[in-house]
Amino acid sequence: MNKVLFFAALKEVIGEDSLQMDLNGKTVGEAKSILQDKFPALPLEVAMTAINEEFAFDEDIIKKEDSIAFIPPVSGG
Template identity: 45%
Template sequence: MIKVLLFAHLQEKVGQESIEVEETGLSVKRLKTIMAEKYDLGEIEHVMVAVNEEYALDDDLVQSGDVVAFIPPVSGG
């Protein structure tokens, strides 16, 4: 099982701070696609991703027991 942490507007849209995904051995890109389809998160393509507290690329694999964080861009001034 993969634990997915959500922040900012992603958290608000899904209505939860975290969710669990049963599938494992996924690429980060595939996980983004699953999240986009299941929770209507089209903007997820533009967020940074960390796997086990290290930034990850779309081709990186996510395994059972991993913690994935979707981190939207921060704006401010």
């Protein structure tokens, strides 16, 4: 199983800060599609993705027990 983490506004859409999902062998892009189907209001198209705390791209493959994080854009002053 994989731990999928959500931050800030993404966490509010999900209603939790993390989910357990089996994403082994899927690409980040496929994981995003699965999550979008389950949570249509989730704005993953603007989110950055990290696998095991390292930035990842849509074509990167998720391995067994990887931790995936979705991080929305941040603004501040």
